[in-house]
Amino acid sequence: MKRLVILGAGTAGTMMANHLHHKLNRKEWTIDIVDERTEHHYQPGYLFLPFDIYQPEDIIKSIRDFIPSDVNLITKKIDRIVATDNYIQMAGGDQLQYDLLIIATGAKIAPEETEGMNGAEWQHSVFDFYTFEGALALRNKLRDWQGGNLVIHITEMPIKCPVAPLEFAFLADSYFKHKKIRDKVNITYVTPLSGAFTKPKSTAALEHLLEEKNIAIESDFAISEVDNENKTIVDYGGKAIPFDLLVTVPTNKGDALMERSDLGDELNYVPTNKETLQSKAHANIFVIGDATNVPASKAGSVAHFEADILTENILHFIKEETLSATFDGHANCFIETGNSKALLIDFNYTHEPVEGTFPFAGIGPLQLLKESRMNHWGKLAFRWIYWNVLLKGTPIPFVSANMSTAGKHFN
Amino acid sequence: MEKTIAQKTVQVNEEGYLTNFAEWNKEIGEELAKENNITLTPKHWELINYIQNEFKNEVPLTIRKIGKSGVVDIKEFYALFPVGPLKTATKIAGIPKPVGCI
Numbered sequence: 001m002k003r004l005v006i007l008g009a010g011t012a013g014t015m016m017a018n019h020l021h022h023k024l025n026r027k028e029w030t031i032d033i034v035d036e037r038t039e040h041h042y043q044p045g046y047l048f049l050p051f052d053i054y055q056p057e058d059i060i061k062s063i064r065d066f067i068p069s070d071v072n073l074i075t076k077k078i079d080r081i082v083a084t085d086n087y088i089q090m091a092g093g094d095q096l097q098y099d100l101l102i103i104a105t106g107a108k109i110a111p112e113e114t115e116g117m118n119g120a121e122w123q124h125s126v127f128d129f130y131t132f133e134g135a136l137a138l139r140n141k142l143r144d145w146q147g148g149n150l151v152i153h154i155t156e157m158p159i160k161c162p163v164a165p166l167e168f169a170f171l172a173d174s175y176f177k178h179k180k181i182r183d184k185v186n187i188t189y190v191t192p193l194s195g196a197f198t199k200p201k202s203t204a205a206l207e208h209l210l211e212e213k214n215i216a217i218e219s220d221f222a223i224s225e226v227d228n229e230n231k232t233i234v235d236y237g238g239k240a241i242p243f244d245l246l247v248t249v250p251t252n253k254g255d256a257l258m259e260r261s262d263l264g265d266e267l268n269y270v271p272t273n274k275e276t277l278q279s280k281a282h283a284n285i286f287v288i289g290d291a292t293n294v295p296a297s298k299a300g301s302v303a304h305f306e307a308d309i310l311t312e313n314i315l316h317f318i319k320e321e322t323l324s325a326t327f328d329g330h331a332n333c334f335i336e337t338g339n340s341k342a343l344l345i346d347f348n349y350t351h352e353p354v355e356g357t358f359p360f361a362g363i364g365p366l367q368l369l370k371e372s373r374m375n376h377w378g379k380l381a382f383r384w385i386y387w388n389v390l391l392k393g394t395p396i397p398f399v400s401a402n403m404s405t406a407g408k409h410f411n
Numbered sequence: 412m413e414k415t416i417a418q419k420t421v422q423v424n425e426e427g428y429l430t431n432f433a434e435w436n437k438e439i440g441e442e443l444a445k446e447n448n449i450t451l452t453p454k455h456w457e458l459i460n461y462i463q464n465e466f467k468n469e470v471p472l473t474i475r476k477i478g479k480s481g482v483v484d485i486k487e488f489y490a491l492f493p494v495g496p497l498k499t500a501t502k503i504a505g506i507p508k509p510v511g512c513i
Contacts, residue, residue, distance in 0.1 A: 156475060192474070194498065220495045222474050222485070236489040266479060295471065 002029050004314075005088060005098040007078065007257075009035035009063045011043070011391070012289030012303035013104035018393035019311040021068040024318075032072045032096065034088070038063055041132060042386055044300065047164055047336070049135040050142055051175045056132070058383070066391045081261040083282045100284050100314065103263075103270055105255035107160055107290035107298055109134075113251040114155055116226035126226060126246045129168060130160065138247065142175070147184030148244030153233060154191045155223055157198075159252045160290055160298040163345075165189070166196060166206060167336040168247060173213040174338030190218045190233065190241060199352035202345055205369050209337055252298070254291050269293035274349070275326040277310045284317075286310055295349065296329040304390055305330045308401035330403040334379035342375035344368055348403040354410055359398040361407025368408065417442040428501070428508050432466070435505030443503045447494075451503075455491055458482050459504045466506040472497065473509065 004020065006013045017033050024031065045059030067073045077091035081101070088096040109130045111118040117126065127141065128134035152169045159165075169189050176182040189196070189210060196206040196217060210217055224236045226248075232240040233248075251267075258264030263281065265271055271280040272292040279285035288310050289303035296302050305327065312325035329349030334342050344366050345353035357364040365374055389396060414423045417438035422430045427443075429435055440459065444451045451459075461482050465472055474497055478485040492499040501508055 156473065194495065220498075222489075222496075224485070236485055237493060266476065293471075 002099040003097060004029055004031050004100040004102070005096060006031070006033040006102045006104055007035075007081075007088070008104035008106055008255075008289075008291070009033050009037075009040065009067065009073070010104065010106050010289070011300045012106070012291075012307065013102070014040065014063075014066045014391050015304060015307040015393050016102055016104060016288060016310065017067055017071045018391065019307055020314065021071050022393075023311055023315060026070065030072065031070075032074055032098075033067060034074045034076065034078060034096070035063060036075065036077045038075060040066060040391075042383060044161070044386070045383065046129050046132065046135040047167055047171070049132075050129055050138040050168075051171050052139060052143075053171075056136065060132075061387065078257055079260070080257065081263060083261065083263060083285060086284065098284075100317070101282075101286070102310070102314075103258075103279070103285060103287045103291050104289050104303075105257060105291045107252045107254055107269070109250040110253045111248075111250040113253070114223055114226060116228055117155075117248065117250055119226060119228040121226070121228045121231070121246075125231065125244065126228075126248065128248060128250055129164075130249060130252075141245070145245060147176075147181050149186045149188065149242055150245045150247065151188050151190055151233065151241055151243040153221075153223070153246060153248040154193075155249060155251045156192055158298055159249050161333070162197070162297060162299075163333055163335045165191075165247075165249050166210075169215050170209065170213060170338040171336055172247075173215060187213075187215045188218060188241065189215055190221045192220065192222050194219050199347070201355075202353045202369060205343070206335075209371070213338070252290075258291075265293055267293075274329070276313055276323040277306060277327060278313070278317075278323060286314065286317075294327075294329070296327075297331040297333065299331055299333060300386070300390070301332040302330070304396075305332075305401040307393065308395070328402045330401065332399065334375060334382065336376065336379060337371050340376050341371045341373055342379045343371055344375045344378065346403060346408075351403060351405065351408075351410070354408050356408035358407065359404075361404075363407075426502075426508065429505040430507075432463075432505050439505065440503050443505075447492075447499050447503065449492065449499070449503070452491075454483070454487075455503075458488070458491065458500060462500060462504050463506060466504070471509065472501065 040061050040063045042059040045054045048054040079089040079091045123137045127138040154165050176185045195203040197203040221235045225234050232242045234240045254268030258268040270287045272287040274294040279287050288306050290298040309325045309327040313323040316323050332346045336342050347353040356368040358366045358368050421434040461480050477488050488496050
């Protein structure tokens, strides 16, 4: 028997287990999936926890519920990957040999990368919402907060779900209006980018929304430290921004396992071929989702589209064929804009998000790059789709792995 | 669009970044630096060489990467290019503006 091992049972790893248990010849292949955790979190839900829109039970389920019964789930810590000899060294001393390895270990926050970030004010007036604990602590803080300077901040790119901090700003505006204390809150959005987003057309649309909602923007801000005593963030150019409540997205990094295994770049992301998803260093290692260094969004939708491509390429690899399936960087993201409205963007490596209709050209029903209630319902419906369709590897009707240009206004 | 820099006609995008690195030369670099109120010192040139090499090797550039380059740390990078250092340095070096991954 040959063995395929998947590291990580998050969004990407779970989808791969569900694809491959159908597609591999099970008389020849066993499939193992390794994750030290037992809970699967719907990470997009972290955005809604601080505002009491979702409750913890809405976003947590058991990993085991989503792993096919003929896939061996191993709930253990990994010490390192020994790629030169094709085995995983488990923390307890066991070794797990593999013929094919899929790395799906994701990305996580690393506040320790910024001086002072996880200092005395951490979870007192400095919060993240990229972890369950952080989002919950922030919820408790917001319930009693009476107002002041709210600073929403991105440390450095790349981050998971690059639109989430903007959504946080929009939802905060809505939340404080609803609590009738919006006039007591100054909201400032601080980014290392030159504008609200990296692509010109969506930056224009999003900056218009920030202005409309009276949210100030500070761009090109490269943070050097969080000054806990004076409650300011300071950048390398010497600019200081005061806060009463700082909601930051710390540096994101790949799993420290990559550093221990000598498989990662300076942020622990695995150098990966952006089209085939094969690791650049080892032919029998493939990488998917947030763990890669490919220049696409770190987002569940990207992992979903990659999973289709990777499944094809794994089958090609086993048959010793050319890896002919190519990923185009396709991402599809709802952006909550508050007051029960949302935007939708759809883009890839080469095409920036533009206006148009989705998924049916000229019809919709979803509008690209424009606020609508339909988009908001799409975003909320997505949680159901995530648990019931996406994780199981079932294709989403009318949405293909590679991006479609139909119905989009590229000029 | 076309732009004449240091008596040479080159292709640039709407933000003034060269679209074809092959058209770049040192005189163009000097001229672009002047437009950005920077006088290039040997340290500037060392860094420009570094980022051009990274570009040729298709390594995405970030401020963090520059800080670990061994050429400068991040504070020194800001001292060399005080306003939007990565954007300014890449423009002078004749390579595309780095995109924060999205």
